Amino acid sequence: MIRVLAFDVFGTVVDWRSSIIGELEQFGKSQGLQRDWGAFADSWRGGYVPAMNQVRRGELPWTRLDDLHRRILDELLREAGIQADEDDVDHLNRAWHRLAPWPDAVAGLHRLKERFTITTLSNGNVSLLTEMAKRAGLPWDCVLSAEIFGHYKPDPEAYLGCADIMDVAPDELMLVAAHPSDLRAARDAGLRTAYVDRPLEWGQPGRYRVPFEADEFDSIATDLLDLADKL
Amino acid sequence: MIRVLAFDVFGTVVDWRSSIIGELEQFGKSQGLQRDWGAFADSWRGGYVPAMNQVRRGELPWTRLDDLHRRILDELLREAGIQADEDDVDHLNRAWHRLAPWPDAVAGLHRLKERFTITTLSNGNVSLLTEMAKRAGLPWDCVLSAEIFGHYKPDPEAYLGCADIMDVAPDELMLVAAHPSDLRAARDAGLRTAYVDRPLEWGQPGRYRVPFEADEFDSIATDLLDLADKL
Numbered sequence: 527m528i529r530v531l532a533f534d535v536f537g538t539v540v541d542w543r544s545s546i547i548g549e550l551e552q553f554g555k556s557q558g559l560q561r562d563w564g565a566f567a568d569s570w571r572g573g574y575v576p577a578m579n580q581v582r583r584g585e586l587p588w589t590r591l592d593d594l595h596r597r598i599l600d601e602l603l604r605e606a607g608i609q610a611d612e613d614d615v616d617h618l619n620r621a622w623h624r625l626a627p628w629p630d631a632v633a634g635l636h637r638l639k640e641r642f643t644i645t646t647l648s649n650g651n652v653s654l655l656t657e658m659a660k661r662a663g664l665p666w667d668c669v670l671s672a673e674i675f676g677h678y679k680p681d682p683e684a685y686l687g688c689a690d691i692m693d694v695a696p697d698e699l700m701l702v703a704a705h706p707s708d709l710r711a712a713r714d715a716g717l718r719t720a721y722v723d724r725p726l727e728w729g730q731p732g733r734y735r736v737p738f739e740a741d742e743f744d745s746i747a748t749d750l751l752d753l754a755d756k757l
Numbered sequence: 758m759i760r761v762l763a764f765d766v767f768g769t770v771v772d773w774r775s776s777i778i779g780e781l782e783q784f785g786k787s788q789g790l791q792r793d794w795g796a797f798a799d800s801w802r803g804g805y806v807p808a809m810n811q812v813r814r815g816e817l818p819w820t821r822l823d824d825l826h827r828r829i830l831d832e833l834l835r836e837a838g839i840q841a842d843e844d845d846v847d848h849l850n851r852a853w854h855r856l857a858p859w860p861d862a863v864a865g866l867h868r869l870k871e872r873f874t875i876t877t878l879s880n881g882n883v884s885l886l887t888e889m890a891k892r893a894g895l896p897w898d899c900v901l902s903a904e905i906f907g908h909y910k911p912d913p914e915a916y917l918g919c920a921d922i923m924d925v926a927p928d929e930l931m932l933v934a935a936h937p938s939d940l941r942a943a944r945d946a947g948l949r950t951a952y953v954d955r956p957l958e959w960g961q962p963g964r965y966r967v968p969f970e971a972d973e974f975d976s977i978a979t980d981l982l983d984l985a986d987k988l
Contacts, residue, residue, distance in 0.1 A: 592924070643887060643888070645887075652922045653922065667887050667890065667900075669898075692883070693884035
């Protein structure tokens with residue numbers, strides 16, 4: 527019996543790429559700059575896994591995602607020869623707090639919340655997730671983050687910590703995510719898994735889509751409304 | 758400028774005593790027992806500070822409040838000569854997940870949430886607070902607990918941990934509580950403070966009410982609607 531649904535957030539619940547490109551365009555206008563902001567957004571997101579892995583391997587002490595995002599942003603701005611005021615760069619860095627949900631997300635979460643306890647289980651820090659939810663109307667019952675467990679996904683401590691703090695067995699907890707790597711790690715830790723297809727996460731349909739076997743996950747859904755139908 | 762309101766929960770947001778007496782009465786009926794359930798509820802709550810202090814002094818390893826409540830309950834049942842099935846005792850112990858809000862609480866939190874980020878900062882564990890909020894309709898933006906910081910209030914780590922994880926300075930965070938001891942510890946850690954009067958927390962008006970000076974706290978309110986007016 528599934529009692530709690532834990533959601534990956536970036537890409538699964540919110541459309542980070544369109545939101546970040548929009549924020550970069552605003553930033554560009556305010557600075558009088560033109561750049562390929564789509565490529566800039568991809569590079570910003572692309573820096574996230576290597577930075578996080580430095581923390582996972584112990585090469586960096588625990589660093590919240592806001593601060594990893596800032597390191598990557600500072601480097602990208604430097605490479606692009608862009609100088610901006612600290613306030614403007616800080617505001618831009620917090621664009622990750624202001625991501626817009628996929629069109630089905632708010633309605634889907636409301637339906638899923640009727641039957642299950644719904645929580646985030648994201649590598650985003652708690653304040654980022656809290657501000658995002660407040661702006662976007664994401665009706666979480668609880669806000670859990672890698673920050674609380676001191677381990678980024680896909681470390682097993684994040685998945686098992688989520689089950690422990692929600693006071694359920696690992697197989698009473700289902701991870702909902704658009705990324706096979708996240709779901710595989712959750713499954714290996716004993717969780718149930720639901721894949722949600724987000725073909726537009728990286729812009730063009732299917733770009734960077736990772737293949738998986740039809741029977742790898744407990745549920746496969748086209749979006750969160752479809753997941754509510756299936757569960 | 759205050760950005761985040763952190764709420765004590767037991768007594769401040771929910772009326773634990775009436776709820777627990779109601780649950781004990783149901784338990785008594787199902788077991789065919791009559792006892793002074795008001796006194797039993799007071800003893801159960803009364804065991805909480807000594808048990809928590811054992812954790813705070815390091816005499817017990819970290820123990821979540823559900824488990825402290827269960828230790829105290831087991832002892833009270835033994836003293837009262839009551840034997841019951843494990844399932845019934847477990848259900849009774851989780852009465853603390855099912856506490857009813859004070860009549861002003863849900864409306865007051867909705868109003869406060871329009872201007873501030875609102876979070877719990879309770880000694881109750883995360884799963885307890887999450888289930889309570891879901892049942893009672895408490896619209897928290899975030900669910901924070903002593904469990905997350907590994908320190909029970911009034912340890913300063915709980916208050917400062919809350920400011921840190923919400924990414925605000927201590928003086929941008931206001932603790933809202935019905936208990937001067939909690940507020941004094943928060944103030945000593947650098948937080949802002951709001952006292953909410955709950956004269957019926959212990960049944961008869963003013964029972965166990967702790968006196969305080971008029972200028973000790975930043976705000977004094979009769980309930981959460983009054984606090985929304987004042988902030």
